[in-house]
Amino acid sequence: MAEPFYFHTQFNLVEILNKKSKNVIELLEGIKVVPDSSIFYHTHKFLEQHHYLLPEPANDFAYWISDVLEEKTLGEEIGSVDIVDFPSIRELRNRFIEILEEHIDKNRPVRNCTEGSEFHFMACKTFILPTPYIAHNLKEFKEILRKISKSSLYFHIFEARIRLGKVDNDFSRWLRDLGKDRIAAEISHLDPYTYTLEGLREKIISIICKEN
Template identity: 25%
Template sequence: MSESFRFFTAAPLESPAGNVASDLESLKAGIATVAPESIYHHVTRMPVRFPHVRDLPENDFARWVGDALQLPEVSERLAFAGTLPAGSLEEVRAALLAVLDRVPERDRRRSASEGASFQFLEARTVLADLGIEAADPTQVVEVWPRLDDGAVFLHLVEAPVFGRSEYALIPWLRARGARGLADSAAKAVAGSPPIARLHRDVGTRWRRSMIGRRLVDRIEAADEVRVREARETMTRLAEKLKGADTGGRK
């Protein structure tokens, strides 16, 4: 339980997955067959690449359907279905496919123009050690402003999805008794905000939660000082009384 938490930043290394979509049917076929890592990459790439923007579609599928096929209602439903964290990646895949299954036949025949096909991608996460380490939850709060958005995404979002427990921060906090910090971070992640806002919101929540703890620590520290001073006073008084008693016997 004594091991510290080391922070890394993450960047995706992209490569073609081999699947291409030009309409909703081929998009559906691609979503149904690509690896879970490809699904994950396409539903998270927008908030990671544009961490400060709030009005972009939530994922690549929604963006392509809205822009290339001009189907805004389908785009909106895909954005909602592909929001992480919504469950396992297979649940996200199933939710996306369910949206496409409900599209009317007239819209399924709509095709993208030449050169506007959807290219499915695979991505391998490359990690870089930030050289930042926290020995306990309090130190996590202290170093949080020093992390970049890639580190925030890795430790709060990506690691839990893929079961990479050594990089998952929230379980580490819980295991060390920092339930309040863990819960507030989990609630922030559940709102699926842009990464930059998630970074800021978690830091704000944590700093506020630490105010009460700091006040208690100061009160306890003040009490300890008062007790120590009282003991020192009693010791000096006892020594004086002892000295006076010894002098009287002489």
């Protein structure tokens, strides 16, 4: 008998770091030293703040490189890093470092942005708390999925996997314990970064509905 699924939610308080960059060299220096919560914030902020957009703009780094520095090729390269392939922030950070170092080696001198358009590094402090929702079986799970906030959905799919290092999203892990391996696998195989949060909610519900 699997444990019930306890739905949690999360909120971020955003911190302004004393660090900004005016070109890709300074961006690289920043990416190397900022805390993990900063890399997470800049690669996931769009998902939370602009979840209604499809196609979503890429991560903050890519948006700044493309739209402010107007380095379209590099912006596309940074923007197309497939976050879902990275099990941790450390590995994701290393990939950005690799791409930027390779670009800087081949493209000197680098371009500065106009004054006032610098990239400001931020970080986030994340608060996780339980909601009153508890699912004891698949039927309850599906019903609650329709009601939970976008923050709760975001937490179990994105935050749990890459930030809390749980390897897979919370839903799939619980569904496997419940013996629902097919549904678990199908949710695991989704690329959640290509959906809006509402679209993702509907997709997961539709996967569960196929079971009935």
